[in-house]
């Protein structure tokens with residue numbers, strides 16, 4: 536597995552990967568339609584170097600992650616983290632999150648906040664993120680999601696070098 540910055544022409548195929556990945560939890564069509572806007576990889580984020588992809592030796596895309604800055608807080612937010620359904624639980628998600636953590640740590644973020652899908656909460660706990668509270672979903676009115684924080688100054692994060700097999 537290789538990690539690299541996303542390329543402009545990949546925005547749509549990566550957005551499609553996000554939708555497939557999200558749908559793997561069994562959400563229905565109405566939920567997926569309501570979530571569509573929040574599952575898009577934006578050109579601007581690619582341009583700013585905030586989108587990373589994982590690919591295999593053949594160049595097949597295995598997952599995508601991106602982040603944003605939360606204004607005036609010194610914190611970054613994980614925007615997207617989606618692994619292709621066929622390669623989940625093989626270390627791709629952790630490797631992509633390691634890449635985001637490295638990028639925001641290099642840019643001196645104090646913490647990375649994560650508004651998580653409830654099905655992914657165990658993954659973030661395993662990574663070392665702390666649960667803060669339930670917070671409103673950006674995409675679905677009335678839905679709440681677990682909010683996590685990864686404190687970067689304390690060196691949290693797995694730092695794992697485990698690779699996709």
Ligand SMILES: CC(C)(COP(=O)(O)OP(=O)(O)OC[C@H]1O[C@@H](n2cnc3c(N)ncnc32)[C@H](O)[C@@H]1OP(=O)(O)O)[C@@H](O)C(=O)NCCC(=O)NCCS
Nearest residue numbers: 556617618623624625626627628629651652655657658661
């Ligand atoms: C959540 C997700 C990103 C995790 O990526 P992944 O590549 O499957 O996870 P990894 O193989 O890197 O797992 C790292 C560790 O977390 C654990 N883990 C992974 N997914 C987990 C889950 N859903 N619940 C509990 N633990 C989980 C793994 O067992 C592994 O543990 P280990 O260190 O003991 O080996 C991926 O399953 C995914 O894309 N899901 C669908 C979309 C989604 O919900 N994304 C998150 C949006 S907030």
